[in-house]
Amino acid sequence: MTPQTGEAPRRISPFLDVDALLDDRDTRIVVCCGSGGVGKTTTAAALGLRAAERGRRVVVLTVDPARRLAQSMGLTELDNTPRPVTGTDGPGELHAMMLDMKRTFDEIIEAHADPERARQILTNPFYQSLSSSFSGTQEYMAMEKLGQLRRSDEWDLIIVDTPPSRSALDFLDAPERLGRFLDGRLIRILMAPAKAGGRSAFKLLNAGFGLVAGAMTKILGAQFLKDIQMFVSALDAVFGGFRQRAEQTYRLLQAPGTAFLVVAAPERDAMREASYFVERLADERMPLAGLVVNRVHHSLAPTLSAARSAAAAEDLESRGEHELTAAVLRLHAGRMQLAAREHREQEHFASAHPTVPIAQVLAMPEDVHDLAGLRRVGELLTA
């Protein structure tokens, strides 16, 4: 039979107690992750506001280029430093910032290299492309910024909204990939002098390396390779730092005090991504707090089933009576169908991951774009 509302997943899944998570002084970092378009940024902002209004000193870090968090918090500009959000109630404080990927990268270089070397790196075309590019760098810099905020110890709670990656997994992979690249064999090859396309230096190594260097010159062009080589040798000084920082941040994510929240919408793709993410977090031994399902539809008259409602509408229509009632019944049937479908999607997740706590946020008729809206989301999250 058709389930009547979206409540049933809670019968098998534990209830995710968001307030307990936010009130726990040992919770220092909350990471919101999930696929694009599920309301991750809104969830992060709503959690931040709620935590602040419950007495914590909170900073929300967003990496979303759409500046949506800025809009919803009534800020006109978010830059690379946390700005206080005004208009919150209660004893705590809310700050918000948007990641400036390139500036964060520049700052690392400036902090780790002497001025001359820093200048060489910052003006290198390859660096400029790498530091303002989208995939990989953004994830790495988000993690770097998180580490900085955490080390400053100025915040009692940091809430991070993860980058809108191609897939949810990039967020965990990319920092390590960048670290591996900057630390790997490839770099050592590139650092060999660029004489005659690199060939002479590679003779000392082995034939495989020579082949590679030749191929790279041919494919990428000598200028491109030269830019990379210049970048890499200038960056030599800050290598160790990169690797170390990537590892530090990774450990920070695994440490007690960090909680991952997977955010999803009750649709097939989003729930599937949520499943992958939950499994992946477990593989990496990252602490999962639970799943937030946004925009769940429910009916206010759940005892009137979709089938009965549709049949009654048909009956009225065929008799040519009570046209308005028939239309209302059709709409209700549609709403019940939608609720049932969403319920099934959540049930699939719950049966595969029965121990993962779930919190649902009911769909609101209007979009969120102010603090009142965020507060309402916070209430729904804990309802």
Place this chain on the structure above:
Amino acid sequence: MSARDTDWDGVRLHVVTGKGGTGKTTVAAALALALAAGGRKVLLVEVEGRQGIAQVFDIPPLPYEERRIAVAPGGGELHALAIDPEEAMLEYIEMFYGLKRAGKALTKLGVMDFATTIAPGLRDVLVTGKTSEAVRRRDKAGRRVYDAVVMDAPPTGRITKFLNVTSEVAGLARIGPVRNHADLVRGVVASPETAVHFVTLLEEMPVQETLDGITSLRAAQLPVGGVFVNMVRPELLPEAALDAAADGDFDAAELALGLKAAGLADGPADASPIADSLAEEIAEHAVRTRLERREKETLAEAGAPRYELPLLADGADLAGLYELARSIRSQGAA
């Protein structure tokens, strides 16, 4: 060539973008089916390694190989390809340089990993390059292999950067083979044979992103296609009833009478409690409808053709895809 007039006659590469959650992959698949209808051969490509096409068509994951995945109404053929940037790079190296062995060595050293993950400009050139190749490809008799290619592209927020390959690799490679390749790709993507379509919902954020995306595409002189408004619900209520409901004045007593007439008041029981609940649902619906109408007006400002696709009661299953394809054809988008 075409037997019927459509809005995109002459377009051979359809790029479909949209904000996450708008149903971009589903619409791309339905558009490809619609284009294939009537005996044409269409290739649907995906570029983000999500295996979204396999999920939409409910088939096993696609390899890096073009294969037929569906037939279209009237004898058309739909082929699909999941482009893997690393594989595309190997193929590219082999095809243009005859360096198969070097390719393997590069993979082992992590060059491929680097090139396709960390240098995203290169990644984008590779996948758009592979797509352009399929668009231009001809068989031995000199005929086009595909009548059209549909690309399930990255989300709206990244689309201009993704397609604007020349400027993306400008910092990476000012001269040389990568740059030449990028210029070639740009020639295809920026031509009148290409159209970039947007998928949106009638919600504030997706609509805003669509408008922003259109503006940035135009600024980059890339060809803007149509706007596909997805998951549109039919408007069942008369105007007066909607207005009343939005203001909280919906006539629940009248509704209770109707429910009674429909036999929904069990036994001697009064239908008013259920009528009150339904009236509340209608009030929410009316608020939503007003908002959707506002978003529709906002979209009209974009000055791009709009197509409305119905919300599918059972979700986007295979039958739903064909229904969407019919809707796309009936509106002249294919």
